[in-house]
Amino acid sequence: MLTVILVIHLIIALALIGVVLLQRSEGGALGIGSGGGAGSLFSARGVGNTLTRVTAGLAVAFFITSITLTVLSTKRTGGGSVFDSVPTTQQAPAGQTPDGNDGTVGGSVLPNLPPSKSGGQNQVPVTP
Numbered sequence: 001m002l003t004v005i006l007v008i009h010l011i012i013a014l015a016l017i018g019v020v021l022l023q024r025s026e027g028g029a030l031g032i033g034s035g036g037g038a039g040s041l042f043s044a045r046g047v048g049n050t051l052t053r054v055t056a057g058l059a060v061a062f063f064i065t066s067i068t069l070t071v072l073s074t075k076r077t078g079g080g081s082v083f084d085s086v087p088t089t090q091q092a093p094a095g096q097t098p099d100g101n102d103g104t105v106g107g108s109v110l111p112n113l114p115p116s117k118s119g120g121q122n123q124v125p126v127t128p
Helices: 002-022 044-077
Strands: none
Touching: 002 044
16 A cells, blocks of 8 residues: 555656646746647647646645655554654663763763773873
């Protein structure tokens, strides 16, 4: 079902692109609406109105298939957000709380680094 609607959706998208390109632009670049004679089926105005109505119909069909695909894929995956699937608890190493600290309040989100060899003093890198 989902595959059939997806194929219909792609066909509608390609048809919509084609119909938009066929319409007469303000400069008359790619449009077919510039022609017209006694033997043509539509007048120049009639072609423009027909292409406008076809474009509107294809746009509505595109929106409907888009919403249908969204609803079907949500039901298929069980719905919800990507953020709902993120685990909220972590396995903490022995003697530490889940936030990576050893029980003190106001811990950092950075990983615990081993103490520096300089006796705990902060070293500032020397730049030339």
